[in-house]
Amino acid sequence: MPIIQAETLKGTVAEILTAAGARADYAGIVAEHLVNANLAGHDSHGVIRTPYYVRSIEKGDLQPSAKPEIVEETASMAQICGHWTFGQVIARQATELAIDKARAQGVGLASMYHVGHTGRLGTYAEMGAEAGLASMIWDGCLGGPRSIVVPLNGRGRKIGANPIAMGFPSEAHGAVILDFATSISAAGKVMVAVDKGEQLPGDWIVDADWRPTSDPTQLAKGGALRPMGLPYVGHKGYALAMMVGFFTLMASLRSDMQPPLEDRWGTLILMIDIARFGPLAAFKGQVDTLIDFVKTDPLEGEVLYPGEIEARTRRERLAHGIDLPEATWREITTCAEGLGVAPPPQIPPP
Numbered sequence: 001m002p003i004i005q006a007e008t009l010k011g012t013v014a015e016i017l018t019a020a021g022a023r024a025d026y027a028g029i030v031a032e033h034l035v036n037a038n039l040a041g042h043d044s045h046g047v048i049r050t051p052y053y054v055r056s057i058e059k060g061d062l063q064p065s066a067k068p069e070i071v072e073e074t075a076s077m078a079q080i081c082g083h084w085t086f087g088q089v090i091a092r093q094a095t096e097l098a099i100d101k102a103r104a105q106g107v108g109l110a111s112m113y114h115v116g117h118t119g120r121l122g123t124y125a126e127m128g129a130e131a132g133l134a135s136m137i138w139d140g141c142l143g144g145p146r147s148i149v150v151p152l153n154g155r156g157r158k159i160g161a162n163p164i165a166m167g168f169p170s171e172a173h174g175a176v177i178l179d180f181a182t183s184i185s186a187a188g189k190v191m192v193a194v195d196k197g198e199q200l201p202g203d204w205i206v207d208a209d210w211r212p213t214s215d216p217t218q219l220a221k222g223g224a225l226r227p228m229g230l231p232y233v234g235h236k237g238y239a240l241a242m243m244v245g246f247f248t249l250m251a252s253l254r255s256d257m258q259p260p261l262e263d264r265w266g267t268l269i270l271m272i273d274i275a276r277f278g279p280l281a282a283f284k285g286q287v288d289t290l291i292d293f294v295k296t297d298p299l300e301g302e303v304l305y306p307g308e309i310e311a312r313t314r315r316e317r318l319a320h321g322i323d324l325p326e327a328t329w330r331e332i333t334t335c336a337e338g339l340g341v342a343p344p345p346q347i348p349p350p
Helices: 006-019 024-039 047-059 087-105 122-130 187-196 234-255 280-295 308-320 326-338
Strands: 069-073 077-085 107-115 133-140 164-168 176-180 266-273
Touching (some): 006 024, 006 047, 006 326, 024 047, 024 087, 024 308, 047 187, 047 326, 077 234, 087 122, 087 133, 087 266, 107 234, 122 133, 122 164, 122 176, 187 326, 234 266
Parallel strands (some): 077 107
Antiparallel strands (some): 107 266, 133 164, 133 266, 164 176
16 A cells, blocks of 8 residues: 655645645645544545545535634634535634633533534544543534434434544543544445455445445445444444434524524534643543553453554554555545646655
8 A cells, every 4th residue: 555654645635625726724724634634543534535525625515715703602602604614624713712711711612513524523632632621522413415324223314423522631641532433433434445445344334225234335325324333232322323413403503593404514512621620630640540540451452541542553654654545545646636736755665
């Protein structure tokens, strides 16, 4: 597989998005977000998305230079209309706003609607942890064209992948981050499996006839993701997805008091100032102690804390480069050449 140095890849993606019509500062934010997702090992939310964003701009679904608008604000909350620009741009603004309000008020909540793909939620939880805050983030929809999950015991794409993220700071272990879809898999991981020519590990999806399958190509042929927890506890993933959808419905409610289905995608970002409960340093130290306690006495292999794999993968890929599936590389190269952008050089194999 092609191996690309992170900074080089970031520059190329920014050039591609700028050539497609994005504001230069927006292109830089999105490129940094995508490459950071690859660095964390979440290729599903990384540069594989670049051609999709370019196509969305070309179709007019994504407004690459639109200015976000704060439509409601109090001392502890804010609601942002993104006017259909990049989700990463608005989410970064919303996270910074929530952090500022949490520091001032103890808690800060920012919501956003009318935005493009938000990207990896863990990024925003990491921002909170770096600021010494705890966080919870909900993102998704119920109904509309972005829904890609079949309900438990149902048919049809009725629910979004509706991910949840949470984050806490620690002293020795860095950011402790939970970030997962409420479906068995994020749609992007199915995209990665297609690009790699691999089958899914299990029956993560259903085909167009709503039959379980491990063939990743069936998702683009009218299939759907399945709720997390199947076959035994799928009701838990399904119920989580529904509740996330109701939380995010609040974020998009101002778009119309009876919003059409396509408008019901939203994101809520909650930040909590840990120092309001006691010394932050003491909390971080106790998080480290609890992590060390949990990691002792493994039955087999190693006990990992949430976010540990991402931290290790980031160190590895920063040192040795990001390896991309051949199909992903071809799509990015084709996209770049179509916009007059030179593809990034590969790192020679060792």
